[in-house]
Amino acid sequence: MATRRFLRALCRHAAAGADLVSLRRHFGAVTSIRSRSIIRPAIEQEKSLRHRDLWLLSSRRFCSVKTPEDDDMEDEYEEGEGGGDVDEVSDGEMAAGSRPHKREYTPEEKEAEASEIGYKVIGPLERSDRVFKAYEPVFAVVQIGSHQFKLSNRDCIFTERLKFCEVNDKVILNKVLLLGSPAQTIVGRPIVPEASVHAVVEEHALDAKVIIFKKKRRKNYRRTKGHRQELTKLRITDIRGIEKPEIPITKEKPVKVALKQEKVAEAA
Amino acid sequence: MALRGVWQLQKLVVSYCNWGGSSRGIRAFMETELPAFQEKNPQLEIVPELIRGQHPHLKAFYKNKNQRVVCVKNMTPDDILLHATRLRNALGRKVVKLKTRHVTKHPSVQGTWSTALKF
Numbered sequence: 001m002a003t004r005r006f007l008r009a010l011c012r013h014a015a016a017g018a019d020l021v022s023l024r025r026h027f028g029a030v031t032s033i034r035s036r037s038i039i040r041p042a043i044e045q046e047k048s049l050r051h052r053d054l055w056l057l058s059s060r061r062f063c064s065v066k067t068p069e070d071d072d073m074e075d076e077y078e079e080g081e082g083g084g085d086v087d088e089v090s091d092g093e094m095a096a097g098s099r100p101h102k103r104e105y106t107p108e109e110k111e112a113e114a115s116e117i118g119y120k121v122i123g124p125l126e127r128s129d130r131v132f133k134a135y136e137p138v139f140a141v142v143q144i145g146s147h148q149f150k151l152s153n154r155d156c157i158f159t160e161r162l163k164f165c166e167v168n169d170k171v172i173l174n175k176v177l178l179l180g181s182p183a184q185t186i187v188g189r190p191i192v193p194e195a196s197v198h199a200v201v202e203e204h205a206l207d208a209k210v211i212i213f214k215k216k217r218r219k220n221y222r223r224t225k226g227h228r229q230e231l232t233k234l235r236i237t238d239i240r241g242i243e244k245p246e247i248p249i250t251k252e253k254p255v256k257v258a259l260k261q262e263k264v265a266e267a268a
Numbered sequence: 269m270a271l272r273g274v275w276q277l278q279k280l281v282v283s284y285c286n287w288g289g290s291s292r293g294i295r296a297f298m299e300t301e302l303p304a305f306q307e308k309n310p311q312l313e314i315v316p317e318l319i320r321g322q323h324p325h326l327k328a329f330y331k332n333k334n335q336r337v338v339c340v341k342n343m344t345p346d347d348i349l350l351h352a353t354r355l356r357n358a359l360g361r362k363v364v365k366l367k368t369r370h371v372t373k374h375p376s377v378q379g380t381w382s383t384a385l386k387f
Contacts, residue, residue, distance in 0.1 A: 155372035168270040204357040208365040
């Protein structure tokens with residue numbers, strides 16, 4: 001801590017435009033090698049610092065929110081100290097961690113690329129499409145992000161929140177690792193090309209709250225944190241890329257009709 | 269939040285107070301973002317309700333007769349829009365910890381493996 005205070009004061013003086021000599025005079029004999037090595041890069045960098053950085057160096061920080069520049073500065077001037085405070089602040093996430101960062105993906109290509117990382121393609125919204133078919137005995141092993149699922153028609157999956165699709169969107173999952181039916185199995189290496197699984201986004205919801213409780217006994221340390229994961233529920237509608245066996249349905253209906261007619265006849 | 273294409277949120281009651289300071293955000297939300305939200309979701313019935321002297325909240329009524337209440341006191345209009353969108357995106361189901369991430373009625377296609385099975 002004392003080292004950090006010393007370094008801060010040093011940087012303030014350096015930013016103010018002091019010489020090495022005057023710095024040495026002010027801070028007394030600087031004997032440690034570490035601080036000596038810091039002074040030179042500090043002075044060198046001071047020349048290349050922008051106005052904003054000078055302000056950052058010279059003024060005290062009262063705000064607890066760390067900007068990426070602030071973290072970089074700390075990294076440079078705190079050699080050897082544990083970087084436990086330096087968090088990876090990405091995309092301007094502020095202190096409220098649950099708020100999603102509002103980065104605008106202006107070109108649609110970027111959205112497509114990002115969605116390919118999650119192996120999904122957004123199709124158009126549904127408008128009176130007959131997408132929800134009867135069950136077919138076909139399965140596919142699909143990867144979404146880092147999770148793999150064995151999917152069949154008509155079942156539901158909870159994945160991490162898929163960013164670029166709204167509720168009631170049709171989604172195509174591209175990364176199919178295995179396809180199977182009662183007669184045939186197609187193994188991908190690692191993906192089966194031209195195979196796809198169609199799904200519909202049912203909901204974007206938050207999972208139940210999980211309380212993360214940390215305690216170190218006899219050390220007066222206790223932390224409680226609540227966490228709700230954002231999930232997406234997908235309903236699988238179609239699996240393409242494999243021949244589906246034909247299911248004989250017509251046999252069932254006449255039997256039921258006959259039974260009903262008999263019952264009606266009995267009642268009458 | 270759509271089960272097989274059917275939207276689950278039927279009604280959204282926006283309760284606010286026209287005097288209190290905690291309703292400032294929701295009053296701004298009703299002026300700026302609520303009309304756009306209403307246009308995006310024509311299937312949704314949005315009812316503004318005046319409750320004087322009380323904190324504002326959003327009440328969601330789902331098709332499975334489930335209600336969800338979110339208190340929006342002292343929130344910015346952006347936060348309120350986020351909560352309203354979340355209510356619209358969710359099914360009315362009870363928020364319970366998930367047992368499995370994969371819900372299916374037909375777990376096996378080629379037959380369940382057992383030790384007695386011989387290929």
